Amino acid sequence: MNLSRRQLIAVLAGGAGAFAATSTGALGALGARALQGTQEGPASIGEVLRSANGELRVQLVVNPGTAIVNGSAVAGLSTYNGEFPAPTLVVRPGDRMRIRLINNGSTITNLHFHGMHVSPRGHQDNVFIEVGPGQVHEYDVKIPQDHPGGLFWYHPHHHTESGPQVWSGLSGLIIVEGGASLLPQVRELRKHSLALREGGLGPDGSWADYTTLSTDATELYVNGMLNPRITIRPGETQFWQIGNIGVATYYALGLDNHEFTVVEEDGAMVWRTWQTDTLIMPPGKRYGVLVTARRGRGTVRLRQLGYNQGKAQCQHGHSCACGSPAIKTAQCPYPPTSPIRQVGSPDRLPTAESSR
Numbered sequence: 144m145n146l147s148r149r150q151l152i153a154v155l156a157g158g159a160g161a162f163a164a165t166s167t168g169a170l171g172a173l174g175a176r177a178l179q180g181t182q183e184g185p186a187s188i189g190e191v192l193r194s195a196n197g198e199l200r201v202q203l204v205v206n207p208g209t210a211i212v213n214g215s216a217v218a219g220l221s222t223y224n225g226e227f228p229a230p231t232l233v234v235r236p237g238d239r240m241r242i243r244l245i246n247n248g249s250t251i252t253n254l255h256f257h258g259m260h261v262s263p264r265g266h267q268d269n270v271f272i273e274v275g276p277g278q279v280h281e282y283d284v285k286i287p288q289d290h291p292g293g294l295f296w297y298h299p300h301h302h303t304e305s306g307p308q309v310w311s312g313l314s315g316l317i318i319v320e321g322g323a324s325l326l327p328q329v330r331e332l333r334k335h336s337l338a339l340r341e342g343g344l345g346p347d348g349s350w351a352d353y354t355t356l357s358t359d360a361t362e363l364y365v366n367g368m369l370n371p372r373i374t375i376r377p378g379e380t381q382f383w384q385i386g387n388i389g390v391a392t393y394y395a396l397g398l399d400n401h402e403f404t405v406v407e408e409d410g411a412m413v414w415r416t417w418q419t420d421t422l423i424m425p426p427g428k429r430y431g432v433l434v435t436a437r438r439g440r441g442t443v444r445l446r447q448l449g450y451n452q453g454k455a456q457c458q459h460g461h462s463c464a465c466g467s468p469a470i471k472t473a474q475c476p477y478p479p480t481s482p483i484r485q486v487g488s489p490d491r492l493p494t495a496e497s498s499r
């Protein structure tokens with residue numbers, strides 16, 4: 144596999160009625176790999192579980208079996224509540240998250256609230272909790288009043304099981320309301336949440352076994368879909384919160400001929416915004432960015448520009464390409480990153496008015 148190939152992962156369609164430009168054929172010609180055909184739908188976030196009256200009271204059922212992936216039923220997954228992608232949790236600072244975790248799986252699991260400033264004790268963000276097959280655990284996580292707003296995520300964190308469980312579908316986004324989305328320049332913008340994860344089907348059409356994990360064999364999903372579409376008007380600025388909730392893949396994320404203005408990073412507003420044409424995103428990484436579509440109609444492609452996946456590529460006895468001692472790393476350069484240009488304080492961000 145050529146690691147420097149540019150893999151399409153989503154499409155930005157500019158202008159009303161521009162969808163025709165995003166035909167499957169056109170995408171295929173650009174090297175998109177789609178296991179079950181390109182999803183023509185928008186990049187929907189899926190199920191959203193939102194707190195009310197200071198409390199998020201939900202049930203997450205670890206559900207081994209079949210789920211709908213990119214429009215088709217796929218066996219061999221393990222999902223929360225049968226959903227792929229997992230539900231997105233939306234909470235506010237000061238909320239309690241009362242989550243009943245029911246483990247219908249065959250291995251021990253638990254919950255970790257990645258990046259959140261919450262207690263690791265008791266029934267909160269305690270990775271030593273063990274919820275065995277058939278067991279139930281009641282989480283009660285208190286989010287501090289001064290918790291920053293931004294993007295976080297949840298996934299199992301039982302040692303040795305986290306990797307296979309996340310791979311099989313057990314990870315989802317958490318949005319803590321506030322942060323950059325409350326800035327006057329951002330508040331009125333259209334928002335999208337993009338959950339990036341890898342996955343793929345085995346020879347029998349079911350979800351590939353974790354032991355086959357290799358960047359060679361994986362597809363890149365955005366909100367559980369292959370090559371979904373986001374619409375944006377020419378000149379419009381949108382706020383995207385992007386999280387890598389996969390298990391191994393590093394992304395170098397690029398948007399053709401466009402730049403990202405970073406306003407949030409890892410669940411916190413940045414002190415100084417900056418612009419880049421490449422977002423480097425290891426597993427767990429989150430960015431909140433402003434994207435302004437250039438004038439004129441057409442489509443813009445969000446791509447995995449390619450990243451030397453190093454040892455992750457070589458696990459489980461798979462033949463290694465880049466990163467293997469047998470192969471010169473010079474053949475597999477890390478993607479060049481453009482120098483960071485600071486844009487300045489939030490009062491210099493593009494405004495909703497200027498983008499109309």
Ligand SMILES: [Cu+2]
Nearest residue numbers: 255257298427
């Ligand atoms: Cu984590």
